[in-house]
Amino acid sequence: MGVPKKRTSKMRRDRRRAANSNLRVAVQVTKCPNCKEPVMPHRACSACGQYKGREVVPQAQG
Known part of the structure; x- marks a missing residue:
């Protein structure tokens, strides 16, 4: 079984975790089919207040 012989230092651990931080990408933004406002995917x-063509969040009129 693979068991570490020595404890991993905080510096080595944090350096390894930081190596993947540049791989993260920005969230894609789409346009609402109803009002053409920018909306994050899978959100109302x-x-x-619409999601998938139906109103799920009531909006105040006025």
């Missing part, structure tokens, strides 16, 4: 539109 904050402007019109």
Whole structure:
């Protein structure tokens, strides 16, 4: 079984974790089909309250 012989130092651990930080990409933004506002994927539109063509969040009229 693979068991570490020595404890991994904090510096070595943090350096290994930091190596993957540049691989993260920004979240894609799409346009709402109803009001054309920018919306994150799989979220209800904050402007019109619609998700997948139906209103899921009631919006105040006025």
